[in-house]
Amino acid sequence: MLMQLAIFGLGRMGMQIAKRLHNNGFDVLAWNRSEGPRKDFENFVHSTGSGSSSGKAFAEIPTLIEQMSENPRVFWLMLPHETVSDFLKDHLNQFLKPGDIVIDGGNSFYKDSIARAELYKASGIYFYDCGTSGGVWGFANGFGLMIGGDKQQWPKIEPIFKTLSSGESYGLVGNSGAGHFVKMVHNGIEYGMMEAIAEGFGVLEASHFNLDLKQVSNIYRQKGTVISSWLMDLTSIVFEKEDIASTKGEIAATGEGEWTINAAKELGIDVRVIEDSLRVRKESNDPKTWQKFSNKLVALLRKQFGGHGVESNK
Numbered sequence: 001m002l003m004q005l006a007i008f009g010l011g012r013m014g015m016q017i018a019k020r021l022h023n024n025g026f027d028v029l030a031w032n033r034s035e036g037p038r039k040d041f042e043n044f045v046h047s048t049g050s051g052s053s054s055g056k057a058f059a060e061i062p063t064l065i066e067q068m069s070e071n072p073r074v075f076w077l078m079l080p081h082e083t084v085s086d087f088l089k090d091h092l093n094q095f096l097k098p099g100d101i102v103i104d105g106g107n108s109f110y111k112d113s114i115a116r117a118e119l120y121k122a123s124g125i126y127f128y129d130c131g132t133s134g135g136v137w138g139f140a141n142g143f144g145l146m147i148g149g150d151k152q153q154w155p156k157i158e159p160i161f162k163t164l165s166s167g168e169s170y171g172l173v174g175n176s177g178a179g180h181f182v183k184m185v186h187n188g189i190e191y192g193m194m195e196a197i198a199e200g201f202g203v204l205e206a207s208h209f210n211l212d213l214k215q216v217s218n219i220y221r222q223k224g225t226v227i228s229s230w231l232m233d234l235t236s237i238v239f240e241k242e243d244i245a246s247t248k249g250e251i252a253a254t255g256e257g258e259w260t261i262n263a264a265k266e267l268g269i270d271v272r273v274i275e276d277s278l279r280v281r282k283e284s285n286d287p288k289t290w291q292k293f294s295n296k297l298v299a300l301l302r303k304q305f306g307g308h309g310v311e312s313n314k
């Protein structure tokens with residue numbers, strides 16, 4: 001069983017991944033540009049009292065590389081998609097050697113992942129693209145992991161994904177690029193589902209029945225309903241804990257929804273629900289929409305599952 005890997009990027013998701021792997025016996029060597037997350041990870045490791053993992057976090061990549069002893073060496077990237085190319089070119093590629101395995105666990109564009117895999121293949125390096133779902137709840141609940149890459153090397157790294165998953169929520173879904181493609185579509189579906197939930201509650205809120213939306217969301221989330229889901233669970237949490245009235249209804253769009261729409265157009269597939277949900281997000285940049293109830297709810301759902309920031313409208 002593989003016991004050691006390096007993680008680059010200790011943001012919201014990267015930190016959850018590093019902690020879950022450490023708690024399950026992996027020797028996690030981590031790098032992060034800023035000092036705060038490095039200290040947070042090392043403090044977590046010390047608090048667990050586990051001797052199975054060194055759990056070190058480094059400021060300098062060469063120092064981290066010197067500590068790596070496994071064969072093959074495994075490098076997991078958890079970085080914003082727009083920074084991956086520069087990070088590889090400027091910081092990691094110079095240290096890679098034949099047999100190494102690079103995993104991109106962020107939300108990179110699938111065509112970029114295909115190109116990276118081909119480039120590394122020529123040097124005998126294996127590249128896997130991993131779509132990662134689960135947000136800030138992944139440490140406790142496990143992640144959903146959609147992986148693309150080489151079948152032959154898969155058994156060497158499968159224990160990583162099995163450990164990070166909730167049990168069965170992982171798999172090698174296809175060749176290079178397939179993992180990020182499947183996650184891209186997952187996020188497009190997510191756009192549509194959240195918008196449908198938020199619009200439905202917008203109708204409920206506007207009705208003359210003076211409904212207790214916390215009560216309604218609790219009913220909707222139960223096993224006996226057709227629309228029960230984790231998103232509905234999070235909706236119930238929003239009504240229980242969040243100040244919806246003072247929330248600014250501005251919703252960020254990080255790119256995956258639009259990528260899904262563009263891919264659908266290339267394939268000749270109608271995705272009008274996802275298109276409409278993206279249009280709503282773009283329109284939410286207009287201050288005239290910030291009091292829209294459904295926009296506030298989508299913004300708060302994103303906060304719940306992904307730790308995304310929201311602003312006050314006061």
